[in-house]
Amino acid sequence: MTTATVNGNRERESLGEFLLRAPAVGPALALIVAIVVFSLATDTFFDLDNLSTVVQQSLVVGTLALGQTLIILIAGIDLSNASSMVVATLVMAKLAAAGSNGFFALVVGVILTVVVGLFIGTLATRIKLPAFIITLGTFTGLTAVAKLIAGGQAVPVTDGLLQWLGTKRYLFGGIPITYGMTLALIMFLIVWYALTKTAWGKHVYAVGNAPESARLSGIKVNRTVISVYVVAGVCFGIAAWQALGRTPNADPNQFQLGNLDSITAVVLGGTSLFGGRGSVLGTLFGALVVAVLRSGLTQMGVDGNYQDLATGALLIVAVVVDRIARRQQQS
C-alpha cells in the first residue's frame, strides 16, 4: 500500500514496521472497537438505519478528506478545502435558484474548486510557497467570498439533481444506501486504484517521501504536485454536491471547521503529515471513526465537549503511533 520499504524478515517485524506496511490497520481496529463498544453500551446504536446514517454523516468530511489525503501524501496541506467547497455549494445553489440547469450548476461548482486547486498548486510549485501559507490565504479569502455571495442568507436548493445524492436511496441487504454513499465508494476506489496501481500514484508517494530524489529519478515533481491539487479540487467539488444532498440549503456558516475535520480524518487514518506514507483506505476509516464517536456518544447522552475531548485524544494517539512507526523505520 505504501512505498515504504520494510527491512528484514516478515516473521520478526516490529509493531511499528507492521503499521508502516499497513497503516490502515490501526484505524480499522479503532473503528471496530468503537462500533462494538457503542453496540454494547446502547440499545440503539447497532441498527442498520443508524449505521447508514453514520456513513451519511461522514460523507462530506470523508470526501473532503479523500482530496486532503492526496495533498498530505505529497507533504502539502489544504486549509481552504472546506471554504472552497462552501463557495461551490453557494454558487450551485444560486445558479439553480436563478433558473439554471442543475447539471450546469454542478459543473460550474466543480470547475470552481478545480480552479482553486490549480491556483494553489501553481503557487506551491512556481513560487515555492509553503502550502500552509497559500491555503491559509485562500481559506480566509474564500470564507469571505462565501459570505459575500450569500449576503448572509442561506440559499435553499430545490433542484433534483443537486439533492440527488441525499434523496435517492436503495436497499442493499437491508441497509439503506444513498447514491451519495455509492458515489463516495466509487471515488475512494478510483483514487485507491490511481494511488496503488498507476505510475501517477507511485510519483505521488515518491514526491511526498523525498522530492529531490524524485526529481533526480526523472519524475516531473511540479506537474505531480499540481495534478494532486487539481484532483483534490474535483473531490472538493463533489463534496459540495454531497453537502447539498445532505442539507438542501447552502449556508456560508456551515463547515467552519471542515478543513480541520478533514485533516483529522486523514491523520486518524494513519496518513503521515510528513508525507509519503498513508492510504485512502485509512482515511475512509478515519472519517468513519469520528462520525461513529459522535453518534455513539450522543446516544449515550455524553456532552458535546467530552465528544471533542475524545476526538482530540484519539488524534494525538494517532500522531504518536505515526511517530513511533517512523522512528522504528529509521532505526
Place this chain on the structure above:
Amino acid sequence: MRQRSLTALALAAAVAVGTAGCTVERHWGGSTTTAGSGKAKIGLVTKTDTNPYFVELRNSASAAAKANGADFSALAGQFDGDNDGQVRAIENLTQQGVNTILITPSSSTGVLKAIKDARDAGILVIALDTATEPADAVDATFATDNFAAGQQQGAYVKAALAGTDPKLLMVDGTAGSSVDTERHGGFLKGIGLTDSSPEIKGHTAANGDQSLAQQGMENLLQRTTDINAVYSMNEPMGRGAYAALKARGLTGQVVMGSIDGGCEGVQNVKDGLYGATVMQFPKKMAEQGVLAAVQYAKTGKKPSGFVNTGSTVITDKPMPGVPSQNTAWGLQNCWGGTK
C-alpha cells in the same frame, strides 16, 4: 521569464497579505472630523460585518445618523469572538474623537478595559444586542431580552402541545455563551421544565452550524423518536434539525420553535418548517442608540440601564395566551435578505 516570476511573486504577496494577514478591522466609510460641539459623532462596532443581522444593525444606524445630521462610522471585528479587533476599533474611534460608541461586544467581558478607557475619555458607550458583564460597564444596553425571547418560544411550544406532556429535544448554540444560556433557560421556564426534567429526552450543541445541528439531531433521534417538541437556539440550526426530523418522517408530530427573525427564518415558518420563531429587532436597537447619541451630544444627558427592544412571536398558527404576529407581518419586519 524573470518579469513573469516577479509579477507572480507580487501577486502571491498581495494574496498572503490581503487575505491571511487581515489583522486590520474593516472600515465602512464615515467621517473622522473632530470639530464642532453639539454635533453627534457616532462610532459603531459590530461583531462582524458580513452577518445579515449586523448588516441590518449597521445600515439602520447609518440611516438614523444621516436623518439626524450625525457623523457616523462603523467598524467591525473580523469574526464572532474577535475581542482584539473590537478593542482596536474602540481605540481607533476614541482617537478619531467620536462622542458616542455603540458596540455589540463579541464577549461580555473581553472588551471591558477598552470600554472603560473610552468612557474615561468622556465618550458615551452603549451596548447594542449583547450586554456586558457587569451590565454597568457601559452607560446603557439596548438589546433583546434573550431570556424573555426564549420564554416566549417555550410558551408557544407549550400552548401548541395543548396539554400533552412535552417530550423535548434541545439544539443549543455555543456552550457557555450568554445568549445561548439565556435563551435556553428562558425556553425551559416558558415550557415549564428545568434542566433536570425527565421530559427532556436529549440535547446537542451545534455552535450555530446547520450541518452540525442536523448531525446532532440525527444522533438524538436514533436514541428516541418518541418526541413531540424541539427547541432550536437559532434559525440555521432549526433548519438543520428540521432536515433530520423530515428524514425520519417526524415533522407532523413535532412542534419546533426557533429564535431570530431573519427573513429566511420567517419564510421557514411560512413554509411550515417550524411552528414559530421569535423575532428580534436590530433596527430598533440601532435607531434608539443613535437617538441617545444625538441627545447626548446636544444636552450631555446619558441614557442608563437595560432597554429591552422587544421580541415578537411569528407564527401562522396562533395559540391562545401567546401574543403573536403572522408571517406576512414577519416578512415586512424581518432583518436581512430582500424584503
